[in-house]
Amino acid sequence: MPAFTTRAQKARRRASRLNQDGWLYGGLPGLQWEVENARKADRKVMQSIRDDMEHHEAFHDYYHACINCGNCTAVCPAFRFADFGPRIVVQKVMHSRDEPELLYQMVDQYIWACFQCYACWDVCPAHNNPGGLVAIIKEAAVRHGLQSTQKTLEPYSRILYKLATTGTQITPDMHSSVGLFRDWGPHKAELAKHLKEYRDAVPVETLAGVMDKSWKVDRQTMDELLIIEKESGVIDMLKSSAKDVGDVVEEAAAEAIARKESHE
Amino acid sequence: MADRDPKPEEKGRFIVERQYIDDRRINEPKKLDAGGIDISGRWGILIEPRTITAFDHTLMHEVQSTPGGEFIHRCIQCGNCTAACPTAEEHPMFNPRYFIHVVRMGYQGELEKVRKYVYLCASCGRCSEVCPREVDPSGVMTAIGTAVRKAS
């Protein structure tokens, strides 16, 4: 960094800020990292994410225009704790048409703060759906296999695998170790100890004693799910952002297809 | 209450959206026990909400009674001052428009966050030149500095 900045440098910086940082959004202090992040952005990738978003089946139902009124933020749960607001999401989506770099800061960490409760959609006077837009951006981020997305999905891999292969997400065996649920306290530890016997005694036939799925699922049902995942591109999405899971699920899907063909 | 972790920037580092949460609001216990289960560190984190629960004008009155700050209440938050401010250009945490509003409405939480940047004002007076409502932001910034020092 030189000791002084030239007039030209200053002008450039001012121009870049006027385009990229908080200036467009009220010029709040502490948004410097937004500028820095935006500078890190690869314009091509961001443009491709933007295109992805615009071609999403639901985009035109979810996005109209935003008058910056703040109704959505006022009911947003995440906004109570973090400087995340659905208003900003719609604003950035709006402006990203001309400046796709703006999405960099969105896909990096911002969107992952959303609780997906859809209160913003319920109250928006312009009938935007910020929560839905976040879901669309998440999808695009996953598809593009961004590093930050891979990192975010890392602790998820077991759940992703379980869901993709069995069609059920939370299973009793996940609760057998107290280590992952220490914050649920001693009661949880006690439950974990007796998990098997309590589950065996659940008075519903499709649940009793099932430990590795949420309920008894037919083999054929799971095969059908794997075929859906293969055909709809879910496995490709998994492979770009959670490679290990994607590979295993792809193998499982191949087996499922083979089983189906031999059956026919 | 559990002990607070002394190193703010290291708290809650597992949280993906960590940089959007104030350090001060994260309560990460160094040592905490829930009925025999160790929930120290990450497992016991509580984050306090940042909701503004009151509008408080004490600080604004203080500023109003300090020379230079008399016209703080006139501000319509147009942002001309910040746009003209050479310090704001250099330092992103410095923003006269924002300071004026935070002091005017008495947002304690926000003020905590930016308190130490108040003194970055170089008193060049460009803001007062461009202000359409004759707030004299330059004078107001000086008065805010005085008032904040007095309050702490």
Added chain:
Amino acid sequence: MSDPVLVIGAGPAGLQAGADLAGLGIPVVLVERRSELGGAPIRWKYKTLAPELRPTEEVMGPMIAAVESNPLVKIYRGSVVERISGSAGNFRVALHTDGAGARELAIGAIVTATGFEHFDASRDPRYEYGRAANVIGIHELEGMLKEGRVVCKDGRKPKRIAFVFCVGSRDRATNAWCCTVCCGVSIKQGIELKLLLKDVEIYNIYIDVRTFGLWEQLYWTSMEEHGINFIRGRVSQIFDTGKQLLVKGEDTLVRGPFEVLMDMVVLAVGITPGEGTAQVAEVLDLKCNTFGFLQPRHPNVHYDSGKDGIFLAGACVAPMSVEEAILGGSAAAMQAAKFVGKSALQAAG
């Protein structure tokens, strides 16, 4: 003498049209569905008018007197237009008057000035209007200000009052348009409250402050002389705690969520088409736009209804201030006078 001009509605626009036409020597039939003349300013007991806080009577008094004292103006109160036949220049209009029954009149031209209604805030349940005792509309506050007594329902003197702007405005779920006047009126009322209650704190919660034209002075003085607070954002919810009102919103200037207790909340309710507008549009076969206001032939020429011999005036065309409505009344009167003059010439010639 030519057939009279029918003026429907005796608010600022209708009164002005009636007085102007009579002033030109043209007979006028002034029809008002309510029993009193003066329209919304009188009905809701507006204390003063923006922007200079002059008493409403200064404007409305002379206008009402002008039509009441002029023998050329025949006033039918409690009356509605039921049917119309004939053609421009030779209308036959069937009137129905409460208690007096039906009558038919020969009419040369028609000025429609059916005005507006204040938005019924109970249609937006987030604001608890009509349920929470201390949530009121700006039109109700006018009446309270006129009485000189603004208190909470339990008799307490309010210490903190919030004005919520854009209730029933700029919202696709209710009304998608801007009412143009409620910013100014709310700010005006804030000043009056400050003058009346002295130690009250006023919070105006706005999306944009739209004090157009010279009304801007209200915005300035309210801050400079009266210390009224402005918070940018939109209130998403009001919860009645029993004692106070919890107002929830975002201060978009600092990206901060606020949930603050208020003693009283005043909703700056928007403007919706007048209750007579749809009926009159049907009788006269006029077009309404998607918002329910009467549609002029050209959007920038308000008085021209698109039908010969029928003219539009005031807030039945679009939300507007009292001064604009008066101007609109005059403009429509001028057009009507021109029209009946021409028909009289044609009849003579």
Added chain:
Amino acid sequence: MSEPHATGLFDRAKFAASAKLTTGTTEEYLRMLERMRELERRDELLLHHVKDSYKPVSVHTLSRREKRIPTVDLWQHKSCGQCGHIPGYVTALYWIMAELGVPFVDDTNQTSCTAWNYYGSGTSNPVALAAVFARNMHAAWQKDAYPLIHCGTSYGDYKEVRYLLVTNDELRGRVRTILQKLGRDLVIPEELVHYSEWLHVMRDRLAARRQLDVSKIKVVVHSACHCYKLMSEDFTYDDTILGGRRPAPITSVALALGAQIADYSNWYDCCGFGFRHILTEREMSRSFAYFRKIQPIVRETQADVLLTHDTGCVTTLDKSQVVPLAHGYKETVPVLSDAQFAALAMGAHPFIVCQVHWHVSDWRPLLEKMGIDAEQAWNEYREYVENVKRGMKPNFIQSPPRVHA
């Protein structure tokens, strides 16, 4: 049924009905329903009708549309969160159905909707979600039973993908191709029905079988966001329930059973579940659940129980009380589902049937106040568990026999 417009001058439902919507979600949703019927006429899809044989009961939605809720022959669309972790939902619901003689189908040919994962991680897409939806709906169609959706998120997601399936021809085409590979047809239910809507229409029948006095129980209600905020048109409102300002289910059931209802300032807030947060970032979930829900609820109402109708809400609101208590905060309230509460009031066993012991927050004071001897019941449960361990078959709740026309 109550007369529409009878009470509740200022209700949400009236607001939506009288509102002049230009491009509003409500109006769009109603248009979508029309188009759905048109597509059926053109044989582009099969509609699973709420036939009279399902003995439907009518309710009103937010826009005052009449929605028919089937009451018998229900295809139980289970929730992966409930079944994997708080089985009391399913057991209590099945028990109530068995008590009332309502036949149902508990099918093993079903997957979860996969939307929890979609909202949490983004690793899915509308085509996959719609295909999963259509596959499950076709499975129900094959069994000639009407899908009853247990999970709020499944219900919300299905509303959303149904909307896309009907309005987006390209998506429908792609889903149909996938379904053909599976040898299935595109079936869409005429109405999507959440289990709490079923409880809502059955509330008088539940109340008639009430065994315990719950008139001293103060109940607060949390409605699940994906039931009434996501595609907000399609959920049940009733003028006689809180003036129609809030969703009717849960509250209506508690009121019908004779409990007291308390209101609180943060009723509209979500629970803090957050889809991703509850799995890998519970710091946020628990902070939200505690500071925005539990603490204000207890401070404002001193309620005895918090009732809700979704997997995620029960989990978050219940489990999030542990850490704050360790920090020294005092406020705590037991969290149950409406089905569990109704079953308890109808005399179901708190542990064998209602499976209350999976819940962390202290439910003992509640059970005591309802007049249940928790200790004795627990001993009974332990004995039952021991018997099962020794090889006894669990007391499986069976559907009453289905009557086929």
